[in-house]
Amino acid sequence: MKASKDTRQRLINSASDLFYSRSYGHVGVKEICEKAGVQKGSFYHFFPSKEKLTLAVLDEHFAFFKDEIIARSFNPAIPPMQRIDLLMENAYLFQKKIKEETGKTLGCPYGNISAEMSTLSESIQKITSDFFHRIEVGFIGVLEEAISKGDIEAINVEATATAMVSYIEGIMLLAKNRDDPELIKSLSSALSQIRIEE
Amino acid sequence: MKASKDTRQRLINSASDLFYSRSYGHVGVKEICEKAGVQKGSFYHFFPSKEKLTLAVLDEHFAFFKDEIIARSFNPAIPPMQRIDLLMENAYLFQKKIKEETGKTLGCPYGNISAEMSTLSESIQKITSDFFHRIEVGFIGVLEEAISKGDIEAINVEATATAMVSYIEGIMLLAKNRDDPELIKSLSSALSQIRIEE
Numbered sequence: 001m002k003a004s005k006d007t008r009q010r011l012i013n014s015a016s017d018l019f020y021s022r023s024y025g026h027v028g029v030k031e032i033c034e035k036a037g038v039q040k041g042s043f044y045h046f047f048p049s050k051e052k053l054t055l056a057v058l059d060e061h062f063a064f065f066k067d068e069i070i071a072r073s074f075n076p077a078i079p080p081m082q083r084i085d086l087l088m089e090n091a092y093l094f095q096k097k098i099k100e101e102t103g104k105t106l107g108c109p110y111g112n113i114s115a116e117m118s119t120l121s122e123s124i125q126k127i128t129s130d131f132f133h134r135i136e137v138g139f140i141g142v143l144e145e146a147i148s149k150g151d152i153e154a155i156n157v158e159a160t161a162t163a164m165v166s167y168i169e170g171i172m173l174l175a176k177n178r179d180d181p182e183l184i185k186s187l188s189s190a191l192s193q194i195r196i197e198e
Numbered sequence: 199m200k201a202s203k204d205t206r207q208r209l210i211n212s213a214s215d216l217f218y219s220r221s222y223g224h225v226g227v228k229e230i231c232e233k234a235g236v237q238k239g240s241f242y243h244f245f246p247s248k249e250k251l252t253l254a255v256l257d258e259h260f261a262f263f264k265d266e267i268i269a270r271s272f273n274p275a276i277p278p279m280q281r282i283d284l285l286m287e288n289a290y291l292f293q294k295k296i297k298e299e300t301g302k303t304l305g306c307p308y309g310n311i312s313a314e315m316s317t318l319s320e321s322i323q324k325i326t327s328d329f330f331h332r333i334e335v336g337f338i339g340v341l342e343e344a345i346s347k348g349d350i351e352a353i354n355v356e357a358t359a360t361a362m363v364s365y366i367e368g369i370m371l372l373a374k375n376r377d378d379p380e381l382i383k384s385l386s387s388a389l390s391q392i393r394i395e396e
Contacts, residue, residue, distance in 0.1 A: 023314045025223020104317050111368075114375045115313035116221045119302050129375055162372065163385045167361075170368025174360065177312045177327055187361045190392050196385065 008046045010036040015050075016057045020109050021102055024054065024116055024124075051121055054113070058127050061109045062134075069094060074138055080146040081192050084139070084164070088188035091168065095181040107176030111169045132169075136161040152195075159196035167191055206244045208234040213248075214255045218307050219300055222252065222314055222322075249319055252311070256325050259307045260332075267292060272336055278344040279390050282337070282362070286386035289366065293379040305374030309367040330367070334359040350393075357394035365389055 014036035018027040029050050033040045047053040073087035099105045106112070114128035139161035146152045168191065175183045212234035216225040227248050231238045245251040271285035297303045304310070312326035337359035344350045366389065373381045 022318055023223055025221055025314070026318060106317065107313065111371055112313045115305070115310045115371055116223070118375050118377075119304065120220055120224060125375065132372060132375065159384050160388075162381070163365075163369075163388050166368035166372050166385060167365050168368065169371050170364035170366065171361075173309055173313055173367050173371065174330060174364050177316050177323065177330065179316075183360070186357050187364060187394065190358075190361050190394055193391075193393070194388050195391070196388055 007036075007038055007042060011038055011043060011046055011053060012056050012060055014038075015053050016060060016109075019054065019057060019113065020106050021104065024050075024113055051123060054121075055123060055127055058110065058113070058124075058131070062131060065131075070135075070138060074142065079151065080142045080149065081151055083142050084192040085188065088168070088184065088191050091172070092181060092184040092188065095172075095175060095184055099179075099181050105175050105179045105181050108169060108172040111172050112176070115173070132165050135165050135168075139164050154198060156196045156198045160194060163194045163196050164191055167194060205234075205236055205240060209236055209241060209244060209251060210254050210258055212236075213251050214258060214307075217252065217255060217311065218304050219302065222248075222311055249321060252319075253321060253325055256308065256311070256322075256329070260329060263329075268333075268336060272340065277349065278340045278347065279349055281340050282390040283386065286366070286382065286389050289370070290379060290382040290386065293370075293373060293382055297377075297379050303373050303377045303379050306367060306370040309370050310374070313371070330363050333363050333366075337362050352396060354394045354396045358392060361392045361394050362389055365392060 011032060015027070015032045018032060018035060029043055030040060032050075032053070033043050043053075047056070069087065069090045073090050074083050075086070078086065095105055095107070110128045110131045113124060114132075117124040118128070119125075136158075140157050143152070143155065143157040143160055147154055147157070171184055171187050175181055209230060213225070213230045216230060216233060227241055228238060230248075230251070231241050241251075245254070267285065267288045271288050272281050273284070276284065293303055293305070308326045308329045311322060312330075315322040316326070317323075334356075338355050341350070341353065341355040341358055345352055345355070369382055369385050373379055
């Protein structure tokens with residue numbers, strides 16, 4: 001049972017590294033198995049397809065993101081709008097670490113795979129859409145609290161939250177393109193200033 | 199000579215449609231040739247690789263983008279900051295047309311392929327980076343004019359232009375993800391409000 005769990009996890013870790021540093025379409029089951037040290041026959045015991053494995057990989061990214069970025073940023077002890085700045089700071093630190101570890105700025109794993117796969121896989125479209133929505137829900141809570149405290153004027157909180165997610169995803173895309181995590185830092189101040197009027 | 203030009207163009211058109219509606223990694227030379235009605239042997243007469251064909255496809259996208267989006271938006275007769283709003287309006291109309299024609303919102307062809315290929319192909323990284331830079335240069339001109347006319351306060355024009363490109367790319371990514379061109383319209387008002395201080 002434990003060995004089986006380990007094998008499954010090794011496949012997830014292997015696929016996670018390969019997809020994130022390259023792309024979904026450029027990584028095959030054979031390579032994922034080789035990197036994980038798992039026989040190709042075993043792969044299909046754990047996952048019916050590369051697509052299903054990808055969903056497990058993205059769930060894993062989310063667990064990390066929730067603990068390392070969301071929980072550290074959306075801290076109720078901090079004034080609401082400052083949490084948004086902190087989210088960008090943590091996103092910057094994460095991308096800097098990724099570059100130190102892998103040699104490259106890899107951007108947002110959800111943004112990357114969404115750009116590549118949204119029109120090709122309904123389940124990958126859905127899981128990435130859910131991810132963006134979860135971040136939006138976080139922003140909506142922060143914005144509503146800021147409005148109720150009188151820190152900001154009344155705005156369209158839903159649209160503003162979507163605009164904030166868009167801005168982050170665009171920054172991540174450009175940071176990956178330029179292989180430069182410092183870009184995140186230099187553009188971060190505008191995030192908490194975004195407003196869509198009612 | 200003419201037949202040869204036609205064949206080359208047919209390959210570009212075929213690859214353009216296939217890459218844009220799907221992705222780079224999920225489309226092979228065989229399928230590009232079949233759609234173009236060109237023998238696979240002929241392909242390599244025109245392009246040494248799929249990667250080189252992709253550069254020609256992206257050049258074509260840029261020619262279109264320059265005429266249909268940039269030229270129509272960055273019109274010197276219009277007050278500078280309104281040109282930025284107009285750019286978003288034209289980007290929205292373009293994505294709406296794409297959805298009407300193909301059934302799907304396909305986002306930005308440069309953003310999509312950059313997210314997929316930035317770490318995998320130096321030449322694709324470079325051509326997408328050049329594209330983002332050209333849009334930034336356009337924004338820098340607009341922002342400098344707006345500052346000199348007193349329409350907006352002095353800001354860091356380079357960083358603000360990069361922030362604007364990021365915001366657009368993020369919106370395009372989410373519009374593709376949700377298959378909804380209306381998202382562009384609902385988020386567009388924040389673009390010309392983005393400021394990065396000096």
